[in-house]
Amino acid sequence: VVPSLRVNAAATERSYVMVKPDGVQRGLVGEIITRFERKGFQLVGLKMFQTPKSLAEEHYGELKEKPFYGKLVDYIVSGPVVCIALEGPGVVASARKLIGVTNPLNAEPGTIRGDFGIEVGRNVVHGSDSPENGLREIGLWFDQDEIVEWEQHMTPWLKE
Ligand code: GDP
Numbered sequence: 001v002v003p004s005l006r007v008n009a010a011a012t013e014r015s016y017v018m019v020k021p022d023g024v025q026r027g028l029v030g031e032i033i034t035r036f037e038r039k040g041f042q043l044v045g046l047k048m049f050q051t052p053k054s055l056a057e058e059h060y061g062e063l064k065e066k067p068f069y070g071k072l073v074d075y076i077v078s079g080p081v082v083c084i085a086l087e088g089p090g091v092v093a094s095a096r097k098l099i100g101v102t103n104p105l106n107a108e109p110g111t112i113r114g115d116f117g118i119e120v121g122r123n124v125v126h127g128s129d130s131p132e133n134g135l136r137e138i139g140l141w142f143d144q145d146e147i148v149e150w151e152q153h154m155t156p157w158l159k160e
Pocket residue numbers: 063068071072101102120121122123126127129
């Protein structure tokens with residue numbers, strides 16, 4: 001066993017974060033990953049991906065009845081995305097705070113959407129809304145062998 005791989009990963013909270021096609025096209029991938037890395041959350045999955053329509057529809061299945069659902073699916077499949085799996089205590093709610101509210105015009109400056117967007121239909125980034133959905137969405141977007149369990153050596157400098 002490689003020393004840096006955890007043998008028995010505790011089931012800590014995980015969030016599925018995604019740089020949407022507009023964020024990729026605008027060159028914001030590094031900036032967005034950096035914000036979560038700097039905060040102290042652990043990357044456990046990362047890939048670039050061209051989303052099949054069926055996956056976009058499943059991911060946003062809860063919004064099927066919304067008037068904007070068709071446009072939303074078209075937007076998500078309109079170009080490559082970057083899929084990010086993050087781990088850490090409270091990561092779901094904290095990632096949502098770092099991302100900002102759904103409409104970028106209302107999002108606080110300092111949040112990703114507040115700093116980089118002006119329209120709800122182009123809001124740069126996705127973040128899971130509950131720990132249950134975090135696990136569900138990571139299962140949707142990543143194969144099991146794409147999630148990497150590893151020991152983060154800066155942990156003693158992040159956690160008391
Ligand atoms: P989120 O959790 O903050 O991403 O927001 P929701 O789960 O409510 O909606 C999912 C995504 O649908 C949002 O991130 C937007 O990309 C899109 N969306 C939400 N509301 C609207 C809307 O009124 N119009 C359009 N065009 N897109 C919307």
